Amino acid sequence: MRSPLDQIDATGKYPLMIASRNSPIATKVLLEEGAKVDQKDRWGRTAMMHFFCGEFSGRSSSVLRHLLDTGANVQAEDNSGHTALQFWARQLALVELLLKRGALVNAKTLEGITPLACAYSSDIVRVLLQYGADPNIPSSDGCTPLMTAARRGDSEVVEMLLADGADPNAQT
Known part of the structure; x- marks a missing residue:
């Protein structure tokens, strides 16, 4: 049986990816519980990339810091070769x-x-x-x-x- 941390939603996202876009607290809790910080979705995107996707207003930079402090790979690329830096320059x-x-x-x-x-x-x-x-x-x-x-x-x-x-x- 898969861990709840490894389950994906209908759009192919893992819980950490969803949390990284919406909640610093949920992101921190998921990381503390062992969520894989560099797990990729079907597009090759990590939670850090999901943090940068879409409109940024209202997002907390503490999410990014949690991901980085847990070892997120800043050089990770998605299937199109985009890094987090290109997602949100x-x-x-x-x-x-x-x-x-x-x-x-x-x-x-x-x-x-x-x-x-x-x-x-x-x-x-x-x-x-x-x-x-x-x-x-x-x-x-x-x-x-x-x-x-x-x-x-x-x-x-x-x-x-x-x-x-x-x-x-x-x-x-």
Whole structure:
């Protein structure tokens, strides 16, 4: 008989994955009871990735800290090659926490998308560059972070990327 911690719901999620999106207390209790922190669903996503999925408002960063303190792999990838850093490169404090815990700043999805290409804030771009993000890594369709920022009309990020060595004449 399977442990209740190993049972999945109709959407393929384990209890820890559900708790990570909704409840710091339930997350902590499940981890204390032995829930597997890096167990993957059918999409290859871990509880830490589920924490980042969807709308973030109202979520507690203590959930992420519980997962990390229990040994969650910050470099784990889902079936598409996304890491937690790519799932949520929009919250500065969480990006910094993941990077401090060893997240790969230049990790690429199967489409070649890096966390820098996912970043929509100049503050996050700045932090990623400080941690060594390469502004010249193109995605599989040839788009660099500089091209993405230019397409969005984000002149501040364009300037930051150029100052950090982005090639304005890149042809990919």
